[in-house]
Amino acid sequence: xxxxxxxxxxxxxxxxxxxxxxxxxxxxxxxxxxxxxxxxxxxxxxxxxxxxxxxxxxxxxxxxxxxxxxxxxxxxxxxxxxxxxxxxxxxxxxxxxxxxxxxxxxxxxxxxxxxxxxxxxxxxxxxxxxxxxxxxxxxxxxxxxxxxxxxxxxxxxxxxxxxxxxxxxxxxxxxxxxxxxxxxxxxxxxxxxxxxxxx
Numbered sequence: 001x002x003x004x005x006x007x008x009x010x011x012x013x014x015x016x017x018x019x020x021x022x023x024x025x026x027x028x029x030x031x032x033x034x035x036x037x038x039x040x041x042x043x044x045x046x047x048x049x050x051x052x053x054x055x056x057x058x059x060x061x062x063x064x065x066x067x068x069x070x071x072x073x074x075x076x077x078x079x080x081x082x083x084x085x086x087x088x089x090x091x092x093x094x095x096x097x098x099x100x101x102x103x104x105x106x107x108x109x110x111x112x113x114x115x116x117x118x119x120x121x122x123x124x125x126x127x128x129x130x131x132x133x134x135x136x137x138x139x140x141x142x143x144x145x146x147x148x149x150x151x152x153x154x155x156x157x158x159x160x161x162x163x164x165x166x167x168x169x170x171x172x173x174x175x176x177x178x179x180x181x182x183x184x185x186x187x188x189x190x191x192x193x194x195x196x197x198x199x
Contacts (some may be wrong), residue, residue, distance in 0.1 A: 011016050044060065060129055067079070067080070086091070118131055118133060118170045118172060119133070119142075119144065119165040119167055120166040120168055121144055121164060121165050121166075123156075127197075130146055131146075131147075131168060131170065131178060133145045133172065133175070134165075137162075140164045141159055141160070141162065142159070143157065146158060147176075147179050149182045150181070152179045166194075168188070168191060169188060169191055170191075174188075
């Protein structure tokens with residue numbers, strides 16, 4: 001009786017873990033859908049016309065496409081530059097905007113001058129190695145963001161000597177996948193074996 005119950009429980013847990021990624025993706029889709037419906041309702045309530053509402057969304061789509069194209073070609077647009085010029089003059093908001101922009105650029109930019117290196121560092125104590133993103137450098141010091149599993153958007157920002165880190169062959173996407181999957185999605189066994197042993 002004990003063995004069938006244990007098997008049933010194991011199958012149940014395997015089923016839960018198999019469904020979790022689907023549920024998370026569905027939650028994101030539902031969130032985006034709700035925001036879109038809210039925006040549609042707001043615009044329709046203001047315009048009181050389906051035609052104007054559809055035209056508004058079509059124009060918004062075309063503006064975003066044009067903005068993306070200009071950023072790819074020139075690096076920025078006149079509209080965004082003007083907006084940034086205004087934001088720079090507003091205390092507090094200029095700091096939030098600048099920091100958010102740097103963080104988003106870190107993960108999305110194709111510019112090779114922006115730090116996108118993934119390293120291993122011993123944290124929270126010697127002998128425990130965790131992956132970290134290099135976000136800044138100064139002389140012999142590096143600033144690291146150490147994400148936590150399974151949510152890579154939370155974590156710790158630390159400053160360490162560059163001699164304390166070990167370079168990883170993982171890119172940002174692979175490191176993020178490793179963190180989200182709590183180590184299941186990790187194909188760098190040889191890299192793991194090269195990590196120094198604690199004395």
